[in-house]
Amino acid sequence: MNAVLDFIHANRDRFLDELKQFLAIPSISALPAHQEDVKRCADWAAAEMTRIGLQNVTLFPTPGHPVIYGDWLHAAGAPTILFYGHYDVQPVDPLELWESPPFDATIRDGEIYARGAADDKGQVFMHFKALEAHLSQNGKLPVNMKIILEGEEEVGSANLDDFVRAHKADLAADVVVISDSTMFDRGVPSMCYGLRGLCYFQIDVKSASTDLHSGMYGGAIANPGQVLAQMLSQIKDKSSRIKVPGFYDDVQPLTDEERAEFAKLPFNEKKYRKDLGVAKLFGEPGYSTLERVWARPTFEVNGLLSGFTGEGAKTVLPAQAMAKVSMRLVPNQDPVKISDLFDAYVKRIAPKTVDVTVTRMQGGKPWMCDPHNDFVQAAARAIEQGFGRRPVLVREGGSIPVVSTFQEELGLPSVLFGVGLPDENAHAPNEKLDLGNLHNGIIASALLYEEIGALAGGSTA
Ligand code: BES
Numbered sequence: 001m002n003a004v005l006d007f008i009h010a011n012r013d014r015f016l017d018e019l020k021q022f023l024a025i026p027s028i029s030a031l032p033a034h035q036e037d038v039k040r041c042a043d044w045a046a047a048e049m050t051r052i053g054l055q056n057v058t059l060f061p062t063p064g065h066p067v068i069y070g071d072w073l074h075a076a077g078a079p080t081i082l083f084y085g086h087y088d089v090q091p092v093d094p095l096e097l098w099e100s101p102p103f104d105a106t107i108r109d110g111e112i113y114a115r116g117a118a119d120d121k122g123q124v125f126m127h128f129k130a131l132e133a134h135l136s137q138n139g140k141l142p143v144n145m146k147i148i149l150e151g152e153e154e155v156g157s158a159n160l161d162d163f164v165r166a167h168k169a170d171l172a173a174d175v176v177v178i179s180d181s182t183m184f185d186r187g188v189p190s191m192c193y194g195l196r197g198l199c200y201f202q203i204d205v206k207s208a209s210t211d212l213h214s215g216m217y218g219g220a221i222a223n224p225g226q227v228l229a230q231m232l233s234q235i236k237d238k239s240s241r242i243k244v245p246g247f248y249d250d251v252q253p254l255t256d257e258e259r260a261e262f263a264k265l266p267f268n269e270k271k272y273r274k275d276l277g278v279a280k281l282f283g284e285p286g287y288s289t290l291e292r293v294w295a296r297p298t299f300e301v302n303g304l305l306s307g308f309t310g311e312g313a314k315t316v317l318p319a320q321a322m323a324k325v326s327m328r329l330v331p332n333q334d335p336v337k338i339s340d341l342f343d344a345y346v347k348r349i350a351p352k353t354v355d356v357t358v359t360r361m362q363g364g365k366p367w368m369c370d371p372h373n374d375f376v377q378a379a380a381r382a383i384e385q386g387f388g389r390r391p392v393l394v395r396e397g398g399s400i401p402v403v404s405t406f407q408e409e410l411g412l413p414s415v416l417f418g419v420g421l422p423d424e425n426a427h428a429p430n431e432k433l434d435l436g437n438l439h440n441g442i443i444a445s446a447l448l449y450e451e452i453g454a455l456a457g458g459s460t461a
């Protein structure tokens with residue numbers, strides 16, 4: 001193991017140059033104009049996988065962006081890790097708020113700034129380098145490894161479930177490893193045992209066939225902007241409880257043990273509020289902030305559009321209004337069932353004065369595992385060695401749709417070991433990754449393969 005760790009230390013600078021190349025490719029899955037870039041990024045990652053010694057590296061086309069597969073299956077009798085990550089990134093707008101160009105990775109104050117630095121290219125790269133360290137120094141890995149990287153995570157992983165179902169036998173493994181989440185705080189590494197799910201909608205409200213003079217017609221017909229606002233105000237009550245009938249039916253309550261554990265975490269509510277720049281925190285009564293974000297479902301307005309929003313004033317009665325809204329779900333809420341309930345409720349509260357269309361967009365199931373399983377414990381030991389501190393157990397509020405698919409279709413537990421930080425601006429301008437955490441994360445990943453390799457397994461290779 002010493003040679004592996006020495007290699008990681010000795011090659012720190014080269015690793016950074018390579019990461020910069022990965023981050024330079026604008027693999028924005030949401031924007032059709034970047035389709036070729038997404039493909040170019042898949043090619044880059046596949047070439048890198050081959051270069052570090054992975055085998056059978058293949059790009060599988062999908063109706064969307066390709067899935068990359070690669071493996072190394074020569075640790076007879078040892079367990080098999082299925083590693084998952086994503087090489088696509090979020091759009092960069094508003095571009096003017098970036099202090100350095102999003103696709104020209106720049107190092108400032110020990111952080112590398114670029115779109116995808118934390119979510120998720122930097123964390124995928126961390127595993128590439130841990131694998132490279134083992135393969136170059138020992139000529140082998142302590143575990144069998146299968147890797148899949150997708151190019152559509154940021155747009156809802158619409159084609160990945162089909163891919164997993166179509167390749168069930170090829171993806172057989174003992175455990176899934178994912179680094180696509182955050183640590184609890186700077187200096188506080190964590191292991192995540194729960195994620196929220198998601199259902200996302202667009203609501204369109206239409207009235208007249210064209211925008212109208214608000215003096216000539218105002219008072220005679222319903223205003224779509226106003227109607228949409230009234231409808232949105234009927235989705236949550238003032239205390240932020242969701243009013244969709246049946247919405248809470250399948251919510252798994254927090255256990256007393258979880259509540260006690262969350263309460264022990266080093267969470268500073270005042271600092272949290274100040275860092276976010278809000279006057280006061282707000283959420284469901286009876287729950288702490290961490291409980292609200294990790295273990296309670298929410299409804300959020302993601303965007304609103306209607307009428308005149310330019311400079312000055314324009315007396316207009318808009319012909320339409322649009323909202324993008326979403327709900328974060330917790331175990332055991334089902335996105336299809338919740339979508340049906342939501343759809344029916346929105347249609348019920350829609351007045352007859354307008355035409356309302358509800359369009360379903362992305363979705364994903366929530367996920368939770370037993371944090372006491374052997375793999376999570378093995379990962380905890382690796383993280384402790386890599387970061388010098390035993391990880392705390394957390395749930396997280398974000399969603400990674402495929403994690404529940406791995407559980408349901410392949411019967412696999414997942415180890416979620418993220419090295420991003422909550423303030424690293426994922427999905428926002430000036431996304432970054434802490435270089436110390438990247439380095440420690442490469443070490444912890446290399447140790448993680450050792451720890452898992454030492455467990456009983458080997459049913460699949
Ligand atoms: N890496 C995130 C998910 C995440 C963030 C997990 C923070 C844990 C902590 C992922 O790339 C992401 O952004 N997911 C989307 C999923 C959606 C598009 C279906 C999300 O959570 O909004």
Ligand code: MN
Pocket residue numbers: 086119120153180
């Ligand atoms: Mn991600």
Ligand code: MN
Pocket residue numbers: 090119154426427
């Ligand atoms: Mn993301």
